[in-house]
Amino acid sequence: MMERFSEWLAEGDLGRYLLEREQAYFDGAVADAFGYHAVQLGLPGHDFLRANRIPLKLVADPDGPAELACLAEALPFASNSLDLVVLPHTLDFTTHPHQVLREVERVLMPEGRVVLTGFNPWSLWGAKRLAAGRYEVPWRGQFLSLPRIKDWLELMELEPDGGSFMAYAPPFSRGDWLHRFAFMEAAGDRWWPLAAGVYGISAVKRMRGLRLITPTWGVAKKAARGLAVAGGNDRHHVARQAQETDPHDPGPA
Template sequence: MMERFSEWLAESELGRYLLAREQAFFDRAVADAFGYHAVQIGLPAHDFLRANRIPMQLRADVEAPAGLLCLPEALPFAGNSLDLVVLPHTLDFTTHPHQVLREVERVLMPEGRLVLTGFNPWSLWGVKRVAAGRYEAPWNGQFLSLPRIRDWLELMEIEPDGGAFMAYAPPFAREDWLRRFAFMEGAGDRWWPLAAGVYGISAVKRTRGLRLITPQWGVAKKAARGLAVAAGNDRHRAARQAGGGGPQEPGSA
């Protein structure tokens, strides 16, 4: 499915329209990510890491022309080894999207970055998917909703810290009709962001930190005062007994 989607992006007018907007999003999202190892999983014919300066970059997929052939739900990387992972619609075109995210969480280093895109089912693109059937790309993708993806990320302690909506124009097949609705691109973020055809998420893998346990000074002071009073009473009682000033038991000398 992913291979047909890749061809659709490159060869159709609607696909090129979408590709231009997603490429711009990825260029912005990965530009400031740093580290030593970056991996793009899916769509290896398109370079979504081109704006990033990490020295070791790799494109992985189940099919050529990927530099590494692998399943996205079973990544051949050690845990906590990657600084940046890019998923261009990878979750839309896999049968195990939740497992893919689990693998990404496993291989990302603490504070490593994840950038992904996905189709919005609650948009005109989602309507077109229902009307056109689910046999041809890209309409055969899963179109996972943004709230669902955010819930998964939250469970895995991957915290979104940025994102974007894109592709507001109706999914017309012809470029001239797409140009007629170009005004929707500028107004979309302001008036109907949730109606965009595609969403993008930039997120960071957080680590559960150690909790510093500090003493409860108020309680400690009260306890110390109580001990001081008790100790003072003991000393006072002992002094009385030593000086004979205390009560004597019957029959004592």
């Protein structure tokens, strides 16, 4: 199904309209992610990692001309091995979206990042899905709600730290009609962000219980009070320490 969706993005006016906005979102969301290994799960015909500077990047997909053929539900990567994973509608077109996120959490390193997009069911795009039926892409997708995705992310200790809404125009198949509703793009983020056809969200893998260990400076200062200063008046220091230890000793004459 993802292969057909990839073709849909490149073929018609509506697909190209959506692709342009999602490409812009991914370009901004992954630009500052750092590390050594990045993976895009799905849509091998489109490069959503192009703006990232991580040296080792690949696309994984069970179908199509991907560099690695694998299922998103069973990733062939070691645990804690990837720095960045992008999911362009991967959860919309899998029968096990929760398991896919579990796999992503497993393979991400601590502080690694996942960036994903999904269709918003509470939008004009979601309404068309209900009206048109679920026989063609993209309407065959699951259209998982953003609150549900956030709940899954937080359950897996993937902490959302950014996001965006896009594709506010009604899902017309003709470009001239999309152009007529271009004003909705400019006003959407301000007036009706939750009505966008697509959402994007990024999250970071947090390791609960890890904390930075810092010196206990108060204890260190107390311990240092009984130390002689190198090159200083050691005899006077030792005598003073002995006097403080034994109050009946008058000390040196």
